[in-house]
Amino acid sequence: MGKGKCSSILAGVFSVIFILGSLVLPNVLPGAKAATGQAAKEQAGAVSADSVEEAGRNMQEMEVHFLDVGQADCILVSCGGHSMLVDAGNNQDGEMITAYLKEQGITELDYVIATHPHADHIGGLDTVIENFGIKTLFMPQKVHTTATFEDVIAAIENHDLSITAPKPGDTYPLGSSSFTILSPVKEDYGEELNNWSVGIKLVHGSNSIVMCGDAEEEAEEDICLSGLDISADVLKLGHHGSRTSTGELFLKTVDPKYAIISCGRGNDYGHPHKETLKKLSEAGIFVFRTDEQGTIILESDGKSLQFNAEPGTRE
Ligand SMILES: [Zn+2]
Secondary structure (H helix, E strand, O other): OOHHHHHHHHHHHHHHHHHHHHHHOOOOOHHHHHHHHHHHHHHOOOOOHHHHHHHHHHOOOEEEEEOOOOOOOOEEEEEOOEEEEEOOOOHHHHHHHHHHHHHOOOOEEEEEEOOOOOHHHHOOHHHHHHHOEEEEEEOOOOOOOOHHHHHHHHHHHHOOOOEEOOOOOOEEEEOOEEEEEEEOOOOOOOOOHHHHOOEEEEEEOOEEEEEOOOOOHHHHHHHHHOOOOOOOOEEEOHHHHOOOOOOHHHHHHHOOOEEEEOOOOOOOOOOOOHHHHHHHHHOOOEEEEHHHHOOEEEEEOOOOEEEOOOOOOOO
8 A cells, every 4th residue: 555545544534533523522611601601700700709719629739740751842830630641751651651651640631632643642652552441532633654653543442542632722621720722723734733722721720830841932932923812820831842833922921930831851852952941041030841850840829839849050
């Protein structure tokens, strides 16, 4: 079978899965609408001090783990017994990620986001699919022709999973936290796979975290122009701290206090690039790096944020 035929069949399979996905799953889960209603009430000042205090008492702790998967991304979010995985490292990381999730007591993932089809984001995803139930799986509507991508599609088919298309502005609940889809904003980014990245803003009480896979400056600017609120306390830098991401406008608009860089020690790309680190230091942003601090764990009680490591950067 020629390669062209193989990929066109794959594209066909993928679009069937996608159509099934959009039939099976609503774009917004019921809880998300409730959250919007609550937010609207708060803006109108209709929520009493008592109910704010009540919400504070019921706030479940949220943890975000930026796993040290070398030159790759893998982020686990858990809150009130619910969990989400954003990306799954390289191919060889699948077993380690599985073991890590099991150590956390996770048997099922409420959400999995495969930000984009590059191997350093979906490599271990087939192993994750083999080991955990997944309720909602987000992937951008972009196929790729690598064996890694085909392995993921095969695992999705074997487990009868459907794919939910990410729609900017849609909000989903995760325990006491919620996340809003930020990207991809445009329907087509051609062969620029990084720009197809599914981006989210995760909100827990007054704390928020933005992470947009490997989205580069062009896609970041689309996010800025989308009208969504992307200001956040923490920014997981795009594309492992490459100079092609974290553009001036995007960084200024997110305006984070903390930056997380997921990259491998001595990687071939020179990530994070010096220009990016300079921008962060000029803006007074504290930097955490998986190549220096290993797995970074952030804890939120809805008001304050705590990290398992001291920020810092090696020259
Ligand atoms: Zn990447």
